[in-house]
Amino acid sequence: MTATLINGKAFAADLRARIATGVAAMTARGITPGLAVVLVGEDPASQVYVRSKGRMTREVGMNSFEHRLPAETPQADLLALIDRLNADPSVNGILVQLPLPRHMDESAVINAIYPDKDVDGFHILNVGRLATGQKAMVPCTPLGCLMLLRDHLGDLGGKNALVIGRSNIVGKPMAQLLLRDSATVTVAHSRTKNLPELCRQADIIVAAVGRARFVQGDWIKPGATVIDVGINRTDDGLVGDVDFDAASQTAGAITPVPGGVGPMTIACLLANTLTATARVNGLPDPEGLTP
Numbered sequence: 001m002t003a004t005l006i007n008g009k010a011f012a013a014d015l016r017a018r019i020a021t022g023v024a025a026m027t028a029r030g031i032t033p034g035l036a037v038v039l040v041g042e043d044p045a046s047q048v049y050v051r052s053k054g055r056m057t058r059e060v061g062m063n064s065f066e067h068r069l070p071a072e073t074p075q076a077d078l079l080a081l082i083d084r085l086n087a088d089p090s091v092n093g094i095l096v097q098l099p100l101p102r103h104m105d106e107s108a109v110i111n112a113i114y115p116d117k118d119v120d121g122f123h124i125l126n127v128g129r130l131a132t133g134q135k136a137m138v139p140c141t142p143l144g145c146l147m148l149l150r151d152h153l154g155d156l157g158g159k160n161a162l163v164i165g166r167s168n169i170v171g172k173p174m175a176q177l178l179l180r181d182s183a184t185v186t187v188a189h190s191r192t193k194n195l196p197e198l199c200r201q202a203d204i205i206v207a208a209v210g211r212a213r214f215v216q217g218d219w220i221k222p223g224a225t226v227i228d229v230g231i232n233r234t235d236d237g238l239v240g241d242v243d244f245d246a247a248s249q250t251a252g253a254i255t256p257v258p259g260g261v262g263p264m265t266i267a268c269l270l271a272n273t274l275t276a277t278a279r280v281n282g283l284p285d286p287e288g289l290t291p
């Protein structure tokens, strides 16, 4: 292997320590940030993520409120819970764990969250704010990717960045964030025709396709920075969207799976909760936690 390993796990631990310092300073002023996480149903991976979110929220000194609802909960009951959390001043951030059960309308649920408590950054108003360069709550996984990229590369201006995947959660906001940093951004997806060629021109690849080892080693431009957002459970264990062994022969730097982007998601959720708390209390945004 020749590529530098981008250690998201270590970066996330350091980020959480910085957040804990910010929380302590806020608590000293009589404000303790609170994060409410809502889980509907028993999806095994979601249960693990929600448990980790609760533990890490408490570890940084924030109040954690967990709401677990049965899979068959009517949507109206979930919306009523969100209304209560919107009105609760001890709750600064609200997150509804995805995916939701099939009978629920994801957009309606997300857009019921008060935008300034939407620490996932999925509310339509935050999507618009990000797209127009306004102060927004920014989706956690792309924010984590941006932090890793800036830490590794410094200025992203003028770099050719390829985002593979166009989801609302990762691909689209990732493209917006890279554009904001003056990268030249291409978004590829399942209908893109010349993906290997596009990859070979990219200084930065962010792979978020949801297909195990989809991005091949010989697609990588020598020295490129590769950010792998994929979390695919296979017979070989957890693997990313990039063929890590092959890509790391050519890339300049690469994130592993696990231990790369994944841990940044929860750290950035805590960062967003601290930011939301600062904003609602008329304080400046905490340093280094927003794009």
Ligand SMILES: Nc1nc2c(c(=O)[nH]1)N[C@@H](CN(C=O)c1ccc(C(=O)N[C@@H](CCC(=O)O)C(=O)O)cc1)CN2
Pocket: 049, 095, 096, 097, 098, 099, 120, 140, 141, 231, 238, 257, 258, 259, 260, 261, 262, 263, 264, 265, 266
């Ligand atoms: N409301 C939301 N739902 C979901 C989000 C989200 O950002 N908001 N993202 C994902 C799941 N997710 C957090 O919710 C998440 C995914 C992965 C990790 C992580 O730390 N991954 C580890 C591996 C852990 C494992 O073994 O599964 C890693 O990559 O090292 C944290 C959070 C979907 N839902």
